[in-house]
Amino acid sequence: MQTMPTIAAETDKPVIQPQNDKSVIKLKDVKRVYKVGVERIHALDGISLELNENEYVAVMGASGSGKSTLMNVLGCLDRATSGYYGLDGQDTTKMSDAALARARNERIGFVFQSFELLGQLSALKNVEMPLIYSKNGWWTRRKRAINVLERVGLGDRMKHRPNQLSGGEKQRVAIARALVCGPSILLADEPTGNLDSKTSEGIMELFDRLHQEGQTIVIVTHEEHVANHAERIIQMKDGRVCSDLPANRDLVHKTAIQNNVRGEQS
Amino acid sequence: MRVLLQAPLVFLRLFYQSVYLALGQVWANKTRSILTTLGIIIGVASVTAVIAALSGLRAKILTQFESIGTNTIFISPMRPDRGPLQHAPYWSIRFLPEHFDGMLDHCPSVARFGRQTGVGAYTVSHREKSVENVRLRGIEPACHQIESRKVSLGRPLSVIDEMQMRQVCIIDPKLQNDLRLDRDCIGQSILIGHNTFYIVGVLEARPESVFGGGDQESSEIFIPFKTSFKMRRYLWVGVLAESKSPEVSDEARAEISFFLRRTRNIKPGEPDTFRVDSVKNFLEIFDEIARVVFMVAGGIVGISLLVGGVGIMNIMLVSVSERTREIGLRKAVGAKKSAILTQFLIEAVVLCFVGGLFGVGFGQLLTTGIANIPNIELDMSFIPLWAIGLAFGFSGSVGIFFGMFPAIKAARLDPIEALRHE
Ligand SMILES: Nc1ncnc2c1ncn2[C@@H]1O[C@H](COP(=O)(O)OP(=O)(O)O)[C@@H](O)[C@H]1O
Numbered sequence: 001m002q003t004m005p006t007i008a009a010e011t012d013k014p015v016i017q018p019q020n021d022k023s024v025i026k027l028k029d030v031k032r033v034y035k036v037g038v039e040r041i042h043a044l045d046g047i048s049l050e051l052n053e054n055e056y057v058a059v060m061g062a063s064g065s066g067k068s069t070l071m072n073v074l075g076c077l078d079r080a081t082s083g084y085y086g087l088d089g090q091d092t093t094k095m096s097d098a099a100l101a102r103a104r105n106e107r108i109g110f111v112f113q114s115f116e117l118l119g120q121l122s123a124l125k126n127v128e129m130p131l132i133y134s135k136n137g138w139w140t141r142r143k144r145a146i147n148v149l150e151r152v153g154l155g156d157r158m159k160h161r162p163n164q165l166s167g168g169e170k171q172r173v174a175i176a177r178a179l180v181c182g183p184s185i186l187l188a189d190e191p192t193g194n195l196d197s198k199t200s201e202g203i204m205e206l207f208d209r210l211h212q213e214g215q216t217i218v219i220v221t222h223e224e225h226v227a228n229h230a231e232r233i234i235q236m237k238d239g240r241v242c243s244d245l246p247a248n249r250d251l252v253h254k255t256a257i258q259n260n261v262r263g264e265q266s
Numbered sequence: 267m268r269v270l271l272q273a274p275l276v277f278l279r280l281f282y283q284s285v286y287l288a289l290g291q292v293w294a295n296k297t298r299s300i301l302t303t304l305g306i307i308i309g310v311a312s313v314t315a316v317i318a319a320l321s322g323l324r325a326k327i328l329t330q331f332e333s334i335g336t337n338t339i340f341i342s343p344m345r346p347d348r349g350p351l352q353h354a355p356y357w358s359i360r361f362l363p364e365h366f367d368g369m370l371d372h373c374p375s376v377a378r379f380g381r382q383t384g385v386g387a388y389t390v391s392h393r394e395k396s397v398e399n400v401r402l403r404g405i406e407p408a409c410h411q412i413e414s415r416k417v418s419l420g421r422p423l424s425v426i427d428e429m430q431m432r433q434v435c436i437i438d439p440k441l442q443n444d445l446r447l448d449r450d451c452i453g454q455s456i457l458i459g460h461n462t463f464y465i466v467g468v469l470e471a472r473p474e475s476v477f478g479g480g481d482q483e484s485s486e487i488f489i490p491f492k493t494s495f496k497m498r499r500y501l502w503v504g505v506l507a508e509s510k511s512p513e514v515s516d517e518a519r520a521e522i523s524f525f526l527r528r529t530r531n532i533k534p535g536e537p538d539t540f541r542v543d544s545v546k547n548f549l550e551i552f553d554e555i556a557r558v559v560f561m562v563a564g565g566i567v568g569i570s571l572l573v574g575g576v577g578i579m580n581i582m583l584v585s586v587s588e589r590t591r592e593i594g595l596r597k598a599v600g601a602k603k604s605a606i607l608t609q610f611l612i613e614a615v616v617l618c619f620v621g622g623l624f625g626v627g628f629g630q631l632l633t634t635g636i637a638n639i640p641n642i643e644l645d646m647s648f649i650p651l652w653a654i655g656l657a658f659g660f661s662g663s664v665g666i667f668f669g670m671f672p673a674i675k676a677a678r679l680d681p682i683e684a685l686r687h688e
């Protein structure tokens with residue numbers, strides 16, 4: 001039940017052909033098995049996937065379908081039980097813990113549903129935080145943090161603490177923090193899950209803009225309108241990819257996908 | 267090369283970041299931090315106060331010895347702690363003046379020596395004024411030089427006074443004042459008991475003394491050594507000697523012991539019936555006592571540091587579980603295990619250092635308190651720099667030792683689990 005349609009076939013705009021040298025992420029038959037007692041849960045059950053530079057992907061699926069597990073594997077927070085995962089052409093399955101930490105620091109930006117800002121630090125300090133674990137000096141750190149905060153539209157909120165910020169602003173700070181190291185890929189696990197629809201729209205517009213600026217983005221969501229900001233929608237079910245289609249903002253296409261999903265589920 | 271240079275730099279930055287974070291944590295939980303470090307505060311405060319008191323006492327004794335002279339040697343009878351004379355009456359082992367005759371010829375390292383006697387307390391009177399309880403001592407002229415007490419008026423006792431057993435005396439200025447003697451009282455006569463003595467000199471005021479000088483109220487009168495035997499037939503004799511330099515004081519002691527064993531007819535193998543102490547020797551004895559006191563205090567402090575350390579460990583474990591999500595986040599954005607370990611270890615150490623700082627502060631307060639208690643010889647108490655170093659060294663070690671387990675626990679957390687915490 002592997003469905004891997006090529007993107008180029010269905011979109012009219014020029015999409016980068018999946019080439020090995022251009023791919024940011026390459027998964028080959030990745031499995032993640034949890035052992036709970038004697039039971040084995042296949043959270044990821046053989047996922048093969050290729051993401052190219054400047055792609056904008058939404059991952060959808062029912063709760064428990066393995067979206068978060070996939071994101072954790074992509075974000076090098078978790079190791080696949082088996083299979084191959086190449087990040088920027090490097091095989092992560094053979095990396096040491098320290099090398100994975102470094103990969104997380106330099107290549108991956110992670111945005112969480114519940115923001116995960118440190119309450120006692122200002123927005124600026126929160127954004128600077130990942131750079132502490134890199135090789136940058138104090139001055140570069142400050143400069144880059146200010147720069148990226150301005151990019152997400154929070155130039156006037158730098159000294160604020162998280163409890164002095166609205167939900168949307170908090171998520172912007174979190175996005176700035178994810179971007180500050182200049183990651184190859186931005187991973188967001190339900191970034192709008194804790195936000196109302198209007199604020200969500202604002203956040204999604206920010207993602208759109210980042211994408212236009214050349215950022216590769218993967219967003220997990222179960223909301224249609226959020227997913228439709230992306231260019232490509234991956235549907236997951238029981239740890240497998242069940243559909244991988246280009247998204248389109250016109251309604252017809254959306255219903256087509258919905259039908260597709262219903263077809264898969266029935 | 268660049269990598270080699272960069273590695274310590276990255277660590278240094280991590281280090282100062284961690285210190286900064288840790289101070290922030292301590293500041294954010296002020297009350298908790300103070301209560302946690304109470305054990306360390308008490309431990310450090312008491313150990314610094316004890317060290318301060320001991321150092322003060324030592325400094326005091328040293329200044330005393332400086333006024334006596336560091337090459338002074340004290341010789342006195344002592345019952346041995348073994349052998350047949352163990353329970354002998356003190357009287358039987360007393361010094362006789364002739365035990366020391368010819369000592370200088372046999373002891374090349376000894377520059378001079380002087381015998382002295384304590385005759386007892388007498389009532390001294392001049393015309394109708396009289397002063398009770400004046401201590402009378404018989405001394406040989408050499409004692410003047412050895413004790414280096416200057417005569418401010420008149421002359422010191424001389425060898426001729428000694429040989430002729432003259433009834434002359436030297437008084438101290440307090441007595442001169444109490445007896446309402448003239449400013450220039452040389453040649454005037456006073457009554458000591460029922461004997462008439464002529465004053466030949468007045469001493470300089472006596473410096474305060476740690477030993478034997480506790481009784482500052484009573485005055486002293488010095489008469490020639492031999493004359494003192496006219497006052498009382500049998501007297502205790504003590505001897506002060508002086509080595510040629512402080513460096514040869516050990517040789518001088520050995521020579522004196524050898525000489526005295528012969529003059530006192532002690533057979534080989536039998537224990538000494540006297541003791542020969544140099545100032546250096548006294549200092550060693552003091553240091554020995556100080557070491558014991560220090561070790562006892564150290565043991566007590568060790569226990570309080572241990573208790574303090576367990577408190578630190580407890581609070582760090584609380585901190586780790588409170589901040590599980592933070593740890594998860596830090597790992598997610600690229601913190602290595604070592605970075606998390608360093609952060610929490612440094613936090614524990616900083617906590618302990620804060621305790622150490624307060625401890626030294628309280629120690630200083632205690633020291634000031636001790637130094638201001640009247641009538642005990644601790645007014646020179648001070649906290650030496652090495653004690654402060656020691657205090658911080660110890661509290662730092664406690665931090666590292668007891669912070670290690672929580673820090674390892676934090677470093678080992680799985681980032682996904684940690685982020686899912688609560
Ligand atoms: N730590 C874990 N131990 C055991 N099972 C887990 C663990 N994490 C996730 N799972 C299981 O893996 C499956 C996928 O979970 P997840 O990726 O969180 O789903 P989603 O994010 O799509 O809702 C679920 O069935 C879940 O119960």
Ligand SMILES: [Mg+2]
Nearest residue numbers: 067068069189
């Ligand atoms: Mg999820």
